[in-house]
Amino acid sequence: MFTRPFWFQSRPDYLPYRRRKLKQLAFFCLFLLFLPLGACERKMKEHPLPVGLKKELAQQNDPNAEKTAISGTIAVADAFQAQVPPTATLFLVARPKGAEGGPPLAAKRYSLVKFPFEYRLSSEDVMIPTTPFEGAVDVIARLDQDGNARPQKGDIEGRLTAQVGDAAANIVLDRVIEDAPGGPLSVSGTLRLGPGLEQKLPQGGTLFLFARPRGMKSGPPLAVKRFEAAALPREFSIGQEDTMMPGAVLEGPLTLTARLDQDGNALPAPGDIEGALDIDAGATGVDLVLDHVVGG
Numbered sequence: 001m002f003t004r005p006f007w008f009q010s011r012p013d014y015l016p017y018r019r020r021k022l023k024q025l026a027f028f029c030l031f032l033l034f035l036p037l038g039a040c041e042r043k044m045k046e047h048p049l050p051v052g053l054k055k056e057l058a059q060q061n062d063p064n065a066e067k068t069a070i071s072g073t074i075a076v077a078d079a080f081q082a083q084v085p086p087t088a089t090l091f092l093v094a095r096p097k098g099a100e101g102g103p104p105l106a107a108k109r110y111s112l113v114k115f116p117f118e119y120r121l122s123s124e125d126v127m128i129p130t131t132p133f134e135g136a137v138d139v140i141a142r143l144d145q146d147g148n149a150r151p152q153k154g155d156i157e158g159r160l161t162a163q164v165g166d167a168a169a170n171i172v173l174d175r176v177i178e179d180a181p182g183g184p185l186s187v188s189g190t191l192r193l194g195p196g197l198e199q200k201l202p203q204g205g206t207l208f209l210f211a212r213p214r215g216m217k218s219g220p221p222l223a224v225k226r227f228e229a230a231a232l233p234r235e236f237s238i239g240q241e242d243t244m245m246p247g248a249v250l251e252g253p254l255t256l257t258a259r260l261d262q263d264g265n266a267l268p269a270p271g272d273i274e275g276a277l278d279i280d281a282g283a284t285g286v287d288l289v290l291d292h293v294v295g296g
Contacts, residue, residue, distance in 0.1 A: 068133050069122035070094065070162050072169040074141050076115050080156050080173065084115070089147045094121050097136040097161055103127050103213055103222055103248050105137060109149075119171075127245050128219035134164050141171045150240055150249050151177050185250050186239030187211065187279060189286025191258050193232045197273055200293060201232075202262040209238055214253035214278055223250055224266070232260075232290070251281045258288050270295030 074092075076084055090113045093104040106125040110117070119141075123133040143156040151157070155177045162169035191207070206228060210221040223242040227234070240250050260273040268274065275290035 065122065066167060067165050069120055069167075070137070070139060070164055070169050071118070071120040071167050072162075072171065074115065074117045074119055074158070074171045074173065076143070076156065077158075077172050077174040080176065083156065083176070084143065085145055087112070089144045090117070091140075091142045091144055091149060092119055092121060093140045093142075094125075094133075094137045095140070097138055099138070103245075105131065106133055107245060107248070113143075127248065128216075131219075136161060136163055139169060139171065141173060142177075143173055148240065149243065153177055153179070185281040186237055187250075187254070187256060187281060187286060188235070188237040188284050189288060190233050191236050191275075191288050191290065193260075193273070194275065194289050194291030197290070197293070200271075200273060202260065202271070202273075206261045206264045207232075207234075208259045208261055208266055209236060210257045210259075211238055211242075211250065211254050212257070214255050216255070220244055222248055222254070226266075236288075254279055254281055256286065256288055258290055259294075260290055268294050 074090070090110040092108045092110070094106040095104050104127055106121050106123075107127060108119070108121060108125055110119075121133075121139065126133050138159060138161050140157065140159040142151060142158075144152065145154055146152060156173045157175050157177055158171045158173040160169060160171055191209070193201070206226060209225040209227070211223040212219075212221050221244060223238050223240075224244060225236070225238050225242050227236075238250075238256075243250055255276055255278050257274065257276040259268060259275075261269070262271055263269065272294040273290045274292060274294055275288055277286065277288045279286055
């Protein structure tokens, strides 16, 4: 026969006491359960997701995202499998159908690629903001040996024409470049101040030099260079190493703009001194004069 312990018999309030203790234990367990979740939330706030990853996740959750994208796989032809260097860089470029020069419509750069490789180009990868990514485009994939965006002899390339929205635009790297253009192009010359502007020189100003495809008035430049504590006249050179975006190549007709900036901000502001000149990539002996005041 079961006999209650003496301490149970001597405490008529034991059951309520036990309920209180069990309730306290339950609350303590819940506290331990939610403590790591709160710490994770704090860490997410302290270390937010990179912008690029946020955009990629947003694209994956957007049912209409594939309508403004091209995707598929990139493979290497059997004949060139042995020529793939382990440290090569893969450039992926999209241009309007039939366009051979100028900045690409969209571009991406990948390192340490294993083939076959799944790729995706979308409106998020356009070089110039607000440019629509639509219609028929030429997609060029190039396996580069030295990481230079400009095609070089020995690079392995493949291309196809696809329609934006195509989810099976598969590319085969099946051609070795044998006749690439010469070394990277550059533009060099002298920057000088126009007459009568000496008194308007800002103290400790910053000199910016931009190269854009000729006729392009806005959007990111093709190449840019910055000189601190700018003194004029001065010699300059701007080349492929100064390009802003993967896949961009300094070539063809360009507009070169120099701006002496007062606050170090790359955006023009009233009081900055500016000058521009149309030239061709590869030009030397260029004489670029800063001859007017912005907003003046």
